[in-house]
Amino acid sequence: MRGEGVYVWDKRGQRYLDFSGSAAVNFIGHGVDEIPAAMAEQARKVEFVHSSQFTTPIAEEYAQELLDFAGDGFSGGAVYFTSGGSEAIETALKLARQYQVEVGESKRHQILSRCQSYHGATLGALSVSGNKRRREIYLPMVREFAHIGIPYCYRCVHDCSDGCRNCGLQYAAELECAIEAAHGSVAAFIFEPVSGATLGAVVPPDGYLQKIAEICRQHGVLLIADEVMTGMGRTGRNFAVEHWGVVPDILVTAKGLSSGYVPLGAVIASKKVVDAIATGSGAFLHGFTYNSHPISVAAGHAVLAFMRKHALIQAADSTCAGSAGHTLARTLETLRDLSTVGDVRGIGLLWAVEFVSDKKSKQPFPAEINFSAKVASTATKRGLLVYAVQGCVDGTVGDHLLIAPPAVITAEEIVWAVQQLRDAAQEVSG
Secondary structure, three states: OEEEEOEEEOOOOOEEEEOOHHHHOOOOOEOOOHHHHHHHHHHHHOOOOOOOOOOOHHHHHHHHHHHHHHOHHHOOOEEEEEOOHHHHHHHHHHHHHHHHHHOOOOOOOEEEEEOOOOOOOOHHHHHOOOOHHHHHHHHHHOOOOOEEOOOOHHHOOOOOOOOOHHHHHHHHHHHHHHHHHOOOOEEEEEEOOOOOOOOOOOOOOOOHHHHHHHHHHHHOOEEEEEEOOOOOOOOOOOOHHHHHOOOOOEEEEOHHHOOOOOOOEEEEEOHHHHHHHHOOOOOOOOOOOOOOOHHHHHHHHHHHHHHHHOOHHHHHOOOOOOOHHHHHHHHHHHHHHOOOEEEEEEEOOEEEEEEOOEOOOOEOOOHHHOHHHHHHHHHHHOOEEOEEEEOOOOOOOOEEEEEOOOOOOOHHHHHHHHHHHHHHHHHHHO
16 A cells, blocks of 8 residues: 555555545645654664663753743643654543642542543543543443533534524533542543534534633533544644634644654643642653654654645645645535535545435434444545544434545645535445
């Protein structure tokens, strides 16, 4: 199997356009020579040292670049490199707990999160996730904390006559109620700025995230932004929180961090969090064997350089006319005329198409039909790869496709891909 640009070929030589970036992972395109070259160069210097004994120049340089990339809110902070998103989330949860202990708030241990969210496959990450199917059989093994509602404007239960601003504030109020109900035991709140695969690229209403951040500050609760999927340019900004001017205490990223060339994740901690530990116990009580793996961080460093050189974050910006993000948004919107398409939503190069059996009532397809998987399978036969998900309505029913192509995709490739998607949906619906 091989890949180049937005395409991958299987062992039979069949070519596919990767319209989902695998799982919203690849952002710079497949087959970029600079990345393996940077990995090989680092491997010739030193392939591995344990982080309890040494650091490396490449890790230090890349960490500073990421702090700068994350913005002024992380000046003086620190970066903790992991081998992927789930590890990074586990790290962030433990970091939030240790911060509270260091500042004399040892009662604070709960991590609040949202329904219909997903934060990873490990047990700690799963405990703060709201993905029903991925959690169900493991529930006896996880520690449960409160999950609050999430703004989902297409299926909002509140009055949305004001463009969802009011309902956003009502959902934010749920967080304050949950914090108060925990009687001073909440350490942090974790959220996806734009919903990932579980709910499907749901963009929050204006005012919602700002209110969430304000509530956390008022109650001494750390704010953790899970940008595993949305970070590193995917939404047309360095990190998605920038769209709403929100600065979290801890920011988690992966996927686009290495664009899939190596397993890599990162936890970016603010100065407030770092200083609490540095002036307290002096050490973060946590670790993995492959923290800051030299070859992995060399790949991440090269990916960031490639993104900047080719202006890929600007390419992902769906508000910029002529960009890949703008073309994708405009072209996907044409699918709304299909009888089975209920909603098209997203931002940048992260979009979802939700299918319904009846547009007027927004009735989802029965779960056993598995409509989105059938559309994805049909699209694959046409040479198009998309990411099928089920359960966006209530964890069981609700079908959508996640669309997240590499930023190097051209307008012609987008038009072709959306046409294949249209044809696939029509074929499945009969």
